Amino acid sequence: MIVGLGNVGRAFLRLLIAKETELRRRYDVRWRLTGVATRRAGWLADPDGLNPIAILNGHWPNPHAQPARNVREWLEKARADVLFEASSLDVQTGQPALEHLAAALELGAHAITANKGPVVHAFRELTALAGERKKKFLCEATVMDGVPIFSMFPLGLPATDLQGFSGVLNSTTNVVLTEIEKGRSLDEAVKRAQATGVAETDPAADLDGWDSAVKVAALAIVLMGVPLKLEQVQRTGIRELSEEKIRSARAAGLRYKLVCRAVRRGDTADCTVQPELLLASDPLANLEGTSSAIRFDLDVFSLSIVEHNPGIEATGYGLLADFVRAVHP
Amino acid sequence: MIVGLGNVGRAFLRLLIAKETELRRRYDVRWRLTGVATRRAGWLADPDGLNPIAILNGHWPNPHAQPARNVREWLEKARADVLFEASSLDVQTGQPALEHLAAALELGAHAITANKGPVVHAFRELTALAGERKKKFLCEATVMDGVPIFSMFPLGLPATDLQGFSGVLNSTTNVVLTEIEKGRSLDEAVKRAQATGVAETDPAADLDGWDSAVKVAALAIVLMGVPLKLEQVQRTGIRELSEEKIRSARAAGLRYKLVCRAVRRGDTADCTVQPELLLASDPLANLEGTSSAIRFDLDVFSLSIVEHNPGIEATGYGLLADFVRAVHP
Numbered sequence: 001m002i003v004g005l006g007n008v009g010r011a012f013l014r015l016l017i018a019k020e021t022e023l024r025r026r027y028d029v030r031w032r033l034t035g036v037a038t039r040r041a042g043w044l045a046d047p048d049g050l051n052p053i054a055i056l057n058g059h060w061p062n063p064h065a066q067p068a069r070n071v072r073e074w075l076e077k078a079r080a081d082v083l084f085e086a087s088s089l090d091v092q093t094g095q096p097a098l099e100h101l102a103a104a105l106e107l108g109a110h111a112i113t114a115n116k117g118p119v120v121h122a123f124r125e126l127t128a129l130a131g132e133r134k135k136k137f138l139c140e141a142t143v144m145d146g147v148p149i150f151s152m153f154p155l156g157l158p159a160t161d162l163q164g165f166s167g168v169l170n171s172t173t174n175v176v177l178t179e180i181e182k183g184r185s186l187d188e189a190v191k192r193a194q195a196t197g198v199a200e201t202d203p204a205a206d207l208d209g210w211d212s213a214v215k216v217a218a219l220a221i222v223l224m225g226v227p228l229k230l231e232q233v234q235r236t237g238i239r240e241l242s243e244e245k246i247r248s249a250r251a252a253g254l255r256y257k258l259v260c261r262a263v264r265r266g267d268t269a270d271c272t273v274q275p276e277l278l279l280a281s282d283p284l285a286n287l288e289g290t291s292s293a294i295r296f297d298l299d300v301f302s303l304s305i306v307e308h309n310p311g312i313e314a315t316g317y318g319l320l321a322d323f324v325r326a327v328h329p
Numbered sequence: 330m331i332v333g334l335g336n337v338g339r340a341f342l343r344l345l346i347a348k349e350t351e352l353r354r355r356y357d358v359r360w361r362l363t364g365v366a367t368r369r370a371g372w373l374a375d376p377d378g379l380n381p382i383a384i385l386n387g388h389w390p391n392p393h394a395q396p397a398r399n400v401r402e403w404l405e406k407a408r409a410d411v412l413f414e415a416s417s418l419d420v421q422t423g424q425p426a427l428e429h430l431a432a433a434l435e436l437g438a439h440a441i442t443a444n445k446g447p448v449v450h451a452f453r454e455l456t457a458l459a460g461e462r463k464k465k466f467l468c469e470a471t472v473m474d475g476v477p478i479f480s481m482f483p484l485g486l487p488a489t490d491l492q493g494f495s496g497v498l499n500s501t502t503n504v505v506l507t508e509i510e511k512g513r514s515l516d517e518a519v520k521r522a523q524a525t526g527v528a529e530t531d532p533a534a535d536l537d538g539w540d541s542a543v544k545v546a547a548l549a550i551v552l553m554g555v556p557l558k559l560e561q562v563q564r565t566g567i568r569e570l571s572e573e574k575i576r577s578a579r580a581a582g583l584r585y586k587l588v589c590r591a592v593r594r595g596d597t598a599d600c601t602v603q604p605e606l607l608l609a610s611d612p613l614a615n616l617e618g619t620s621s622a623i624r625f626d627l628d629v630f631s632l633s634i635v636e637h638n639p640g641i642e643a644t645g646y647g648l649l650a651d652f653v654r655a656v657h658p
Contacts, residue, residue, distance in 0.1 A: 015629070019488050026488065147632050148485035156477035156485065158653035159348050159355065160646075283612055283635065300344070301643040303476050306612065306633040314630040317489075324487035 001035040001080040001109070003071075003100050004087035005055070007197070008114050008141070011316030012084060013052050019320065027328050035078030036060070043068040045078035071096075071103045080104065082326060084319050085113040091210050091230070094121035105129045105137065110326040114141035114319055119218040120230050136326040139222070141318025143169060143215050144292050147307045151325065153223050160298040162223055164263040167294030168284050169215045172199040172206035173238050173258040178288060180243050181250040197312070198290060208237035209258060212273040216260040219294075220269045224262070228269060236274040249277055255285045330364040330409040330438070332400075332429050333416035334384070336526070337443050337470070340645030341413060342381050348649065356657050364407035365389070372397035374407035400425075400432045409433065411655060413648050414442040420539050420559070423450035434458045434466065439655040443470035443648055448547040449559050465655040468551070470647025472498060472544050473621050476636045480654060482552050489627040491553055493592040496623030497613050498544045501528040501535035502567050502587040507617060509572050510579040526641070527619060537566035538587060541602040545589040548623075549598045553591070557598060565603040578606055584614045 002009050016023075016031060023029040032049040044050070044065040054060060068074035075083065083104035085097050094117030101111040101118050102125075111130065113119065118126060119139045130137035140150050148156070168174065172190075175198050179189035190207070193199035205211050213233040220228050238258055246256050259276040262269045278285035283304060284293055290311075295304040307314070331338050345352075345360060352358040361378040373379070373394040383389060397403035404412065412433035414426045423446030430440040430447050431454075440459065442448065447455060448468045459466035469479050477485070497503065501519075504527050508518035519536070522528035534540050542562040549557050567587055575585050588605040591598045607614035612633060613622055619640070624633040636643070 022488050146486075146629060148481055151485050152477055152481065155654055155657070156480050156650075157475075158650050158657070159351050281609075281615060283615065286610055286612065295637075300475060300646040301639040302637040304633075304635040304637065306635070308624075308631040308633065310630040317629040321485075321487050325484055328484070328487070 001075065001078055001082060001104075002033070002084045002086060003037045003097070004085065004115075005036060005038045006086065006088065007312050008315045008319070009084070009086035010056060011312045012086065012114075012319040013056060013316075015313060015316045015320050016323075017052055023324070027324055029324060029327055031323075035074055035080060037071075037074060043070065043074035045074050047077065047079045071100050072107065075104060075107045075109060080107070080109045082110040082112060082323060084323070085111070085115050085118070086319065087115055089115055089117050089205070089214070091117065091205060091214055094118045098122050098126075101126055101137065102129060105133050105135055108133060108135065110136045110138070112136075112138045112319055112322040112326060114315060116142040116214045116218050120214050120221065123218070123221050124227075136322075138322035138326060139218070140322050141315050142218055144294065144305070144307050145310050145314035146317035146321050147305060147314075148321070149219070149294065149305065150222055151321070157298065160300055162264070162296060162298055164261070164269075164297045165219060165223075165294055166259060166261045166284075167292065168257045168287050169260050169292050169294065170206055170212045170258055171290040171292065172203055172211075174287055174291070175199070175289060176207070177238065177246060177256055177258075180246045181255070183247070185243060186239070207239055209235040209273040212258055212260050213271075216262055216271045216273060220262045220271055224264055224269050226264075226267065226269045228271065232268075233271040233273060235272075238275050241275055253280050254278065255280060257284055257287070259284065330404065330407055330411060330433075331362070331413045331415060332366045332426070333414065333444075334365060334367045335415065335417065336641050337644045337648075338413070338415035339385060340641045341415065341443075341648040342385060342645075344642060344645045344649050345652075346381055352653070356653055358653060358656055360652075364403055364409060366400075366403060372399065372403035374403050376406065376408045400429050401436065404433060404436045404438060409436070409438045411439040411441060411652060413652075414440065414444050414447070415648065416444055418444055418446050418534070418543070420446065420534065420543055423447045427451050427455075430455055430466065431458060434462050434464055437462055437464065439465045439467070441465075441467045441648055441651040441655060443644060445471040445543045445547050449543050449550065452547070452550050453556075465651075467651035467655060468547070469651050470644050471547055473623065473634070473636050474639050474643035475646035475650050476634060476643075477650070478548070478623065478634065479551055480650070486627065489629055491593070491625060491627055493590070493598075493626045494548060494552075494623055495588060495590045495613075496621065497586045497616050498589050498621050498623065499535055499541045499587055500619040500621065501532055501540075503616055503620070504528070504618060505536070506567065506575060506585055506587075509575045510584070512576070514572060515568070536568055538564040538602040541587055541589050542600075545591055545600045545602060549591045549600055553593055553598050555593075555596065555598045557600065561597075562600040562602060564601075567604050570604055582609050583607065584609060586613055586616070588613065
């Protein structure tokens with residue numbers, strides 16, 4: 001069951017097909033695609049299984065696919081065990097993804113999301129609901145693709161106190177800043193990021209720091225357990241920086257990056273997203289293209305995780321990894 | 330039950346005391362130290378519990394402590410649930426640590442090691458034994474302290490193929506190379522590393538690449554599942570490098586680091602440890618002091634993990650984290 005067949009949903013479906021044998025052999029996991037939903041095609045279900053390759057090639061609706069009127073009817077017709085949410089983000093409400101995930105859990109399916117909205121707006125509620133139904137609500141793909149961030153806590157780092165974290169988590173601003181350093185204008189830089197598939201048609205959410213703000217909020221809520229609201233993240237995008245400023249910093253051995261930070265303050269966390277000047281030798285300053293990095297400051301030590309120039313498969317892999325974690329006996 | 334009260338064993342014991350409340354509250358884990366063994370004091374057990382603070386202060390043997398003649402008698406007298414192995418490394422055989430861990434598992438205790446020897450020489454056997462007895466054999470502290478490396482696989486990165494990895498995993502050579510770059514001789518550099526507690530009294534295992542070779546072998550054996558022998562790791566230390574060569578590379582914008590690499594080749598892996606010239610902008614080149622880093626190349630993406638200048642508590646934490654993973658319900 002997949003909601004959303006954009007780049008992420010399609011990448012996930014390709015991986016699911018490519019790893020079919022491995023999933024069966026290593027994890028005894030078998031799967032069947034019983035439903036797909038997109039804005040254009042609506043809610044389509046077939047409990048006997050839709051043909052995933054035909055769907056990737058755009059040959060659908062399948063003649064056996066039954067259209068449903070809404071997410072609940074769709075989940076029921078498809079007899080779903082797992083829902084994968086890969087629809088596009090609504091920063092302010094997390095909807096309708098939030099409703100999809102809640103419906104899945106209520107009807108007894110695991111709920112796995114690549115959409116950050118529901119994590120920021122309803123992590124506690126969805127986790128509690130999952131606990132009641134003895135199902136999983138997982139969200140690894142929402143930050144740094146399939147890199148184990150959420151799944152590293154708590155049992156990768158038990159009995160630690162996460163005091164803060166900092167990172168560069170948005171690819172579009174990374175690419176745009178590098179292109180401006182090379183002499184391009186903001187507009188040209190954005191077009192270049194769009195041409196390589198890094199930036200979306202509307203790059204505002206990236207340039208204005210919304211994507212980063214949602215990520216820092218998601219991390220603080222999940223990993224620090226603080227009841228943070230998105231509005232509490234102090235957010236400054238990169239549009240305020242003049243091209244001249246970016247280039248002269250570069251010439252002086254410094255680089256601007258859109259940096260996310262969170263620091264624990266009692267029962268909450270101070271979270272910021274803003275362009276910061278970093279020394280060229282700073283590991284965060286060396287990130288190029290789609291690479292991203294995060295540093296965690298724990299009471300016992302600090303560690304950083306870097307993802308090196310991933311493609312879209314990496315995000316699809318985040319959904320696949322959560323799938324194994326949800327259903328592996 | 331702790332074997333070895335050197336720096337690591339003591340750091341672990343301090344953390345165990347400092348985190349006592351947290352372990353009880355967050356994980357419902359309670360502990361009692363029922364045995365300690367060191368070369369000097371022999372095998373001491375007390376099922377009612379030894380006083381850990383007195384032991385850290387050197388006030389022992391405790392009057393109630395019963396001396397045992399060997400590891401089995403000691404484990405039985407102490408009624409051990411978990412054995413922590415923190416004795417010093419024997420590169421060539423992994424003994425006597427290997428025997429301690431096997432005895433613990435056979436007598437129904439979890440076996441947790443900070444000593445790399447048994448991982449390289451008997452990982453399969455100890456893991457199989459643990460499986461039979463439904464106990465855990467864990468070794469997180471052996472590479473990069475408490476940073477979750479071994480515990481990131483398999484469920485942090487399920488259904489992936491680890492094609493290779495590379496890293497800088499030895500602190501002594503890091504510190505020594507930096508000091509030589511600054512103008513010191515090899516001897517002076519080694520003394521400096523010893524003065525700050527980074528290098529051991531006999532630095533040969535570090536300088537000649539043995540410590541790195543054991544780590545690369547441990548990682549390949551555990552994470553790639555290959556039946557590698559330590560002799561198969563191609564090993565070159567840093568003594569061959571002249572001070573002049575190290576300094577002129579630095580002046581040219583390059584740095585020597587003792588780099589570990591493994592690349593999968595069919596059913597085995599090609600493993601090397603050797604000084605390599607890295608660009609100053611390479612993340613591995615920027616590591617200073619006790620910092621270490623590893624890059625994993627997976628079929629779906631590549632990620633790196635960096636540990637920032639840890640102290641000895643970080644290694645102790647590796648044992649503590651494995652403790653929680655072993656006994657947490």
